[in-house]
Amino acid sequence: MQRREFLKASALTGATFVFSQRPGFAATSDAHVEILLDEPVATVAxxxxxxxxxxxxxxxxxxxxxxxxxxxxxxxxxxxxxxxxxxxxxxxxxxxxxxxxxxxxxxxxxxxxxxxxxxxxxxxxxxxxxxxxxxxxxxxxxxxxxxxxxxxRLCKLSGAEPYIAANLRSLPAYAFDQWVEYCNSPAGSTAYADIRAQGGTRDPYNVQYWGIGNESWGCGxxxxxxxxxxxxxxFQAWVPHYGLDLKFVASxxxxxxxxxxxxxxxxxxxxxxxxxxxxxxxxxxxxxxxxxxxxxxxxxxxxxxxxxxxxxxxxxxxxxxxxxxxxxxxxxxxxxxxxxxxxxxxxxxxxxxxxxxxxxxxxxxxxxxxxxxxxxxxxxxxxxxxxxxxxxxxxxxxxxxxxxxxxxxxxxxxxxQGGQAVRTEFSAPGVTFAAQADVHGPWDENAAEKAGSLWGLNGSASVKGKIVTVTITNPHLTDARDTEIFLRGQGSVGSVEAAVLAGDEIHAHNTFEQPDAVTAKTVQATASGKSVKVTLPPSSVTKLTVALS
The missing domain is CATH 3.20.20.80 (Glycosidases)
Known part of the structure; x- marks a missing residue:
């Protein structure tokens, strides 16, 4: 993570923007989502x-x-x-x-x-x-x-796989080999396996994911x-594998x-x-x-x-x-x-x-x-x-x-997780706003204005057995979206459950004093044939769980 000089102009950012909020609250019904069940993308890792x-x-x-x-x-x-x-x-x-x-x-x-x-x-x-x-x-x-x-131990207790980023800048490749040895060599096989056992863990950790350096273009x-x-x-040459499929991630x-x-x-x-x-x-x-x-x-x-x-x-x-x-x-x-x-x-x-x-x-x-x-x-x-x-x-x-x-x-x-991602198509009125050319860095007040735009709805979908999971983001600050989701392909909607994450307004956040200011809540969604209807609140994230009949 390289941020010695934070808030320098991002090389990627061609523009920064200013938006004038639309007053009032409106619910619009011109929002449609198509879930293309027969057009898989890949299994979701x-x-x-x-x-x-x-x-x-x-x-x-x-x-x-x-x-x-x-x-x-x-x-x-x-x-x-x-x-x-x-x-x-x-x-x-x-x-x-x-x-x-x-x-x-x-x-x-x-x-x-x-x-x-x-x-x-x-x-x-x-x-x-x-x-x-x-x-x-x-x-x-x-x-x-x-x-x-x-x-x-954290990974084992939480059920997560460990992913370790190795030191490429200031340690030799041999130290990396030894780290892999400490983590993965069989019990009783090496001096590092013995040190691991002395620390309370006899069996190897079986770490598969290894990053070879971090941000080697910068702090690495x-x-x-x-x-x-x-x-x-x-660094990747002849690293001991100990029977594992080591997965190296290049910087x-x-x-x-x-x-x-x-x-x-x-x-x-x-x-x-x-x-x-x-x-x-x-x-x-x-x-x-x-x-x-x-x-x-x-x-x-x-x-x-x-x-x-x-x-x-x-x-x-x-x-x-x-x-x-x-x-x-x-x-x-x-x-x-x-x-x-x-x-x-x-x-x-x-x-x-x-x-x-x-x-x-x-x-x-x-x-x-x-x-x-x-x-x-x-x-x-x-x-x-x-x-x-x-x-x-x-x-x-x-x-x-x-x-x-x-x-x-x-x-x-x-x-x-583990589902089959499928292609989706979203249709909703987009968001438009004024933009400023990013001349001297983000949010430059002296830059000239031009137009900017953003999609009105977006999201994704995956299929796991008879369950279709759909997630949708409504970015609009004031407009709810009465949205119809269509299933294209085999299967009709048997039942649907919906949950939404939204706050009272866009600055909403949780604190020690108010820990539940923003939480996910169950909302009503209706199913008919191959479609689902749901209202997406302003500034919200919605998950639909659709059971196919």
Missing amino acids: PAIFGHFIEHLGGVIYDGVWVGEKSKIANTGGIRTQLIERLKAIQAPVIRWPGGCFADSYDWRDGIGPRDKRPKRTDFWADEPHAEKLSNNSPVKFEPNQFGTDEFA GNFTPEQYASEYRR GPNQDDVAWTSKFFESTLHDRPIPPPWALSLHYYTDLPEALKFEVADVYPSYAKANRMERIILDHWSAMGVYDPEHRVKLVVDEYGPWYRMGTELDPSHIFGEQITMRDAIMTALTLDIFLRNADKVGMAACAQLINCINSLFLAHEDHFVNTPNYYVFHMYAAH
């Missing part, structure tokens, strides 16, 4: 609903890890409420230890007795907000109380794609840097080709100024910026196809979400902590729908980050814990 934790701010310490001696309810030092919520959303995979932290982390510091583990300078120690903290803060000096064993080494390709060659581009993608694949699949990686990582953040104190004029531009994710995926997929025409390599979007300047964090130590509103929930939902519509391309994703940082599902401080609106999005969308 559960891993596209993954998560990310980094040794940054309040993510690990005060978020995930409270310690075994804490009065806060914990399971082996891990916050119990977090474990329970992860199980509730069927969290499929968790990425760790970074982020930029990964390429400064020596995994050997985080094993063995915790009282003997060394303190190290954290990657984020020089971040301006961290500099103001006490030298006792784990944000500045990493205590290594949460290491490989603790991470593996400032490499050119050709230089990174050379390093990737060394990919920042946003829309298609040149990085092309040059990496030319260097690895064309010039003296090596086995392709399982996937190429991609990071895209929706950089925005204010988490809470935003104008309604800022909302549609935010959605338009988040919606660029689909174009980015398609462009990189096309570039990959030049060197991998069979598309053996998938895309892994392992960092994404809206990222604001600080000001709403729960504690000064929560670097990049943000309050999460309905606006963020809608951006998260529309992003997950993009992944679902492109289930043939996206093999995994990780929302940044799980707790107390950026686009969190949870906020926690000391003994307080609350679900953000994003939690309910993931809870609703879990039904898609």
